Amino acid sequence: MMDIFSMINEYAAFIFIGMAALIVILFILIIINIVQNHKLKKKYNQFMTGKDGSSLEDNLVKRVNEIEELITSNKENEENIEKIFQNLNSTFQKIGMVKYDAFHEMGGKLSFSLALLNRENDGFIINAMHSREGCYTYIKEIIQGNSVIVLSDEEKEALDMAMK
DSSP states (O other), X not given: OHHHHHHHXXXXXHHHHXXXXXXXXXXXXXXXXXXXXXXXXXXXXXXXXXXXXXXXXXXXXXXXXXXXXXHHHHHHHHHHHHHHHHHHTTSOOEEEEEEEOSSSSSOSOOEEEEEEEOTTSOEXXXXXXXXXXXXXXXXXXXXXXXXXXXXXHHHHHHHHHHHO
16 A cells, blocks of 8 residues: 555656646746737727827717718719709700701801700701791601601701701
């Protein structure tokens, strides 16, 4: 039995030395951890104070407010663009004009045919014929690129210009 106790005493010394070494290693690791934590705290404080002394939180709040304003402005712009596209369907987008001498007596091509059409080729043609006695103006309705009333050559030419 004595052998067992003597063996345990020999091993106890090794265990004691091993535990002492482990405690020293852990103590060194704790010191390293404290130093790294101090450096990290210092960098964090520098980061939070910013260049001009304003805090990071103030900057973040300001940026979030700016983003919210941009989102609101973007929605308004999208709505306005949609209204513009809706209005464009009814505006005159296609134009054709032909100048001519109506009676071949005046010169200077003072008469004209003007075609104004929207996207669906609906609109009208204004024909102004100038003579020595006066100027006569006529208007003809255009629906889907066609007229119910017969068009003159100049009116047809103006309509073709507008539709191209």
